[in-house]
Amino acid sequence: MASPLRSRPELTSVPTSDVTGPAYESHNLSVDLDSSEGARRILTGVDLEVAQGEFVSVLGRSGTGKTTLLRVLGGLLDPTADSTVSFRGEPVEGPPEGAVFVFQNYAASLLPWRTIERNVDLGLEGKVSKPEMRQRTAEALALVGLADRAKDYPWRLSGGMQQRVQLARALAVRPSALLMDEPFGALDAMTKSSLQDELQRVQERTGATIVFVTHDIDEAVYLSDRIVVLEGSPATIGHRIDVDLPRPRHQLATKELPAFLKLRRAVYDTIVDVHGQAGDVA
Amino acid sequence: MLRNRVNYLGLATMLAVVGLWEALVRSGVVEFQFLPAPSAFGPRIGSLVSSGDLVPAFLHTLQVTLLGWVLASTIGIVLGLLLGLSETAWRYSMASIEVMRAIPPVSLVPVALLVFGFSIRMELTIIIFVSAWPVLVNTIDGVRGVRAELVDVARMLRLSGLTRIRKIVLPAAAPAIVVGLRLALSLSLVLAVVGEMIGNPSGLGDALVKAQQALQPEEMFAYVFVIGLLGVGLNAALRYASARLLPSLAAGGGGVTSP
Ligand SMILES: Nc1ncnc2c1ncn2[C@@H]1O[C@H](COP(=O)(O)OP(=O)(O)OP(=O)(O)O)[C@@H](O)[C@H]1O
Ligand SMILES: [Mg+2]
Numbered sequence: 001m002a003s004p005l006r007s008r009p010e011l012t013s014v015p016t017s018d019v020t021g022p023a024y025e026s027h028n029l030s031v032d033l034d035s036s037e038g039a040r041r042i043l044t045g046v047d048l049e050v051a052q053g054e055f056v057s058v059l060g061r062s063g064t065g066k067t068t069l070l071r072v073l074g075g076l077l078d079p080t081a082d083s084t085v086s087f088r089g090e091p092v093e094g095p096p097e098g099a100v101f102v103f104q105n106y107a108a109s110l111l112p113w114r115t116i117e118r119n120v121d122l123g124l125e126g127k128v129s130k131p132e133m134r135q136r137t138a139e140a141l142a143l144v145g146l147a148d149r150a151k152d153y154p155w156r157l158s159g160g161m162q163q164r165v166q167l168a169r170a171l172a173v174r175p176s177a178l179l180m181d182e183p184f185g186a187l188d189a190m191t192k193s194s195l196q197d198e199l200q201r202v203q204e205r206t207g208a209t210i211v212f213v214t215h216d217i218d219e220a221v222y223l224s225d226r227i228v229v230l231e232g233s234p235a236t237i238g239h240r241i242d243v244d245l246p247r248p249r250h251q252l253a254t255k256e257l258p259a260f261l262k263l264r265r266a267v268y269d270t271i272v273d274v275h276g277q278a279g280d281v282a
Numbered sequence: 283m284l285r286n287r288v289n290y291l292g293l294a295t296m297l298a299v300v301g302l303w304e305a306l307v308r309s310g311v312v313e314f315q316f317l318p319a320p321s322a323f324g325p326r327i328g329s330l331v332s333s334g335d336l337v338p339a340f341l342h343t344l345q346v347t348l349l350g351w352v353l354a355s356t357i358g359i360v361l362g363l364l365l366g367l368s369e370t371a372w373r374y375s376m377a378s379i380e381v382m383r384a385i386p387p388v389s390l391v392p393v394a395l396l397v398f399g400f401s402i403r404m405e406l407t408i409i410i411f412v413s414a415w416p417v418l419v420n421t422i423d424g425v426r427g428v429r430a431e432l433v434d435v436a437r438m439l440r441l442s443g444l445t446r447i448r449k450i451v452l453p454a455a456a457p458a459i460v461v462g463l464r465l466a467l468s469l470s471l472v473l474a475v476v477g478e479m480i481g482n483p484s485g486l487g488d489a490l491v492k493a494q495q496a497l498q499p500e501e502m503f504a505y506v507f508v509i510g511l512l513g514v515g516l517n518a519a520l521r522y523a524s525a526r527l528l529p530s531l532a533a534g535g536g537g538v539t540s541p
Contacts, residue, residue, distance in 0.1 A: 074438060075437075075438075076434055076437060076438065094437070095437050095438045095440055097440065099438075100438055100439070101434070101435075101438045103431060103434065103435070105431055108429050108431035108432070109431045109432070109434070109435050111432065111435075111449075111450070111453065111454075113453045113454075113456070113528065114453075122435075122439060122441075122449070123439040125445075125449075126445070173439070
C-alpha cells in the first residue's frame with residue numbers, strides 16, 4: 001500500500017485562546033490509587049508546566065504512572081486534595097473543553113457498533129452543523145490515511161488502523177490540547193514516521209499543545225520541545241531535558257544532527273540510570 | 283450481514299422424530315388412549331382454521347404475548363438503566379430484587395386472579411411480573427459492564443448525561459439487553475398460555491384446556507402444535523430484528539481485536 005498519508009487537506013486552526021499563560025500547570029500533584037493493600041501513592045509532588053503550543057513528551061518505565069499523569073491533566077482522574085492542576089488558567093475539574101485524549105488502549109476506545117466515520121463524528125455531533133461534521137470527519141480521516149475505510153467497522157481494522165481512527169477522532173474536534181498515550185506504539189516504522197510528521201504539521205498549523213507519552217526515546221527527542229522523565233515509586237519528575245533542535249524537523253536530516261545524537265544519548269543515559277537506581281532500591 | 287442459513291441437520295432431526303412418533307403409534311408399539319399420530323392431528327389444524335376457532339384464539343394469545351412483552355421490556359430496560367447507572371439505587375434495591383426474583387412466578391397466578399378477576403389485565407400482570415425480570419437483570423448487567431474506556435471516551439468528549447446514555451451506554455449494553463428480551467419473549471408466551479389455561483378464558487391456552495376436557499386429543503395436539511409454532515415464529519422474528527438493528531452483533535458479537 002502507498003503511504004497512507006498522501007492527501008493532506010488543511011485543517012483550519014483552532015480558535016486561538018486569549019489566555020497567554022501556560023496550557024497546563026500542576027503544582028505538588030499527587031495521586032493515590034486503590035490497590036490490594038488500600039490506597040497507594042502513584043505520583044507525588046509533580047510540578048509541571050506546559051506552555052501553549054509546546055510539545056512535551058513523558059518518558060518513564062512501564063507502570064511508573066505516565067498514563068495516570070495524563071489522566072489527571074485531562075480531568076479524568078482526581079489528584080489528592082492538596083494538588084493543584086490547571087488548564088489554561090482554570091482549575092481542572094473534569095475534562096475541560098478543548099482538550100482531547102488519544103488513549104493507550106485503542107481497541108477499547110472505539111465504539112464497535114459505529115463505523116469508522118461515525119466514530120470520528122462522535123466528538124462533533126450536536127456541536128457543529130451536519131455538513132461541517134461531514135467535512136471535518138472526511139478531512140481527519142484523510143489525514144490519517146483512512147478515507148477509504150470510512151464505512152467499515154473498527155473491529156475490521158488492524159491495531160494500527162484503529163489507533164489512527166482514534167487520532168482522527170481527536171483531531172476532528174480541533175483541540176487546543178492533545179493528550180496522547182503511546183499513540184504510535186502499535187504502528188510499523190513507516191506509518192509511524194508519517195504520522196509523527198503529520199502530527200508536527202498539525203501542531204504547526206493549529207498551535208495545539210501536546211503532551212505525549214512514549215517509550216520510544218528517538219520519537220521523544222524527534223518530536224518534543226521538552227522531555228520529562230517520571231521515575232521512582234511513587235513517581236515524580238526526575239529529569240527534564242530541553243530539546244532545542246531546529247524546526248521544522250525531518251526524519252533523516254534532523255536525526256543526523258550531532259545535537260540530536262547528543263540529546264538521544266543524554267536521554268538514554270538518564271533512563272538507563274533511572275533503571276539502575278530502581279533496580280537498587282527494589 | 284444476516285445468517286439466513288437453514289439448519290438442515292436440525293430440520294432432519296425434527297422430521298425424524300415426527301416420523302418415529304408416527305411409526306410408533308401406527309405400528310401399535312406405543313398405545314395410549316389419547317395419543318394420536320401426527321398424521322391424525324395435523325389435518326385438524328386446517329379444520330380448526332376453517333371452523334373459525336383457531337384464528338381468534340391465536341390472535342388473542344399473540345396480542346397478549348406481545349403487549350405483555352413490550353410492557354415488561356419497557357419496565358425492565360428503564361428500571362435496569364436506573365439501577366445500572368446509579369450505585370446508590372443499586373445498593374438499596376439489590377436485596378429486594380433478589381427476594382422478589384425468587385418467588386416462583388406461577389404462585390402469583392392466584393394472586394393476580396383474585397386482584398384482577400378473569401380478565402386480560404390478569405394475564406398481562408403475570409406476564410409482566412415474570413418477563414420483566416430477565417430484561418431488568420440483563421440490562422443492569424449490560425449497563426454495569428460498559429467498559430471503563432468507553433466511559434472515558436464519553437467523558438473526554440464531554441457528552442452530556444442523556445447523550446452518554448443514548449450513544450454509549452445503551453448500545454454497549456444492547457447485546458445483554460437483547461438476551462434479556464429474548465428470554466422475556468419466550469416467558470411471555472408461556473405465561474400468556476398459562477394465564478389463559480387457568481385465568482382468562484380465551485386464547486390458545488383456553489382452547490387447549492377445552493379440547494382436553496372435551497376428550498379431543500387430535501384437537502388438543504393441534505393447539506399444542508400451533509403454540510409451538512407461535513413460539514418458534516416469535517423467537518425467529520426477534521432474532522431477525524435484533525440482527526438488523528445491531529449489525530455488530532450479527533457480525534460476530536462485535537469482536538473487537540485486542541491490542
Ligand atoms: N485504575 C487503577 N486502579 C488502581 N491502580 C491503578 C489503576 N491504573 C493504574 N494503576 C496503577 O498505577 C500505576 C501507574 O500506572 P500507569 O498506567 O499510569 O503506568 P504507565 O506509566 O502508563 O505504564 P505503561 O507504560 O505500562 O502504560 C501502576 O502501578 C498501576 O498498577
Ligand atoms: Mg500507560
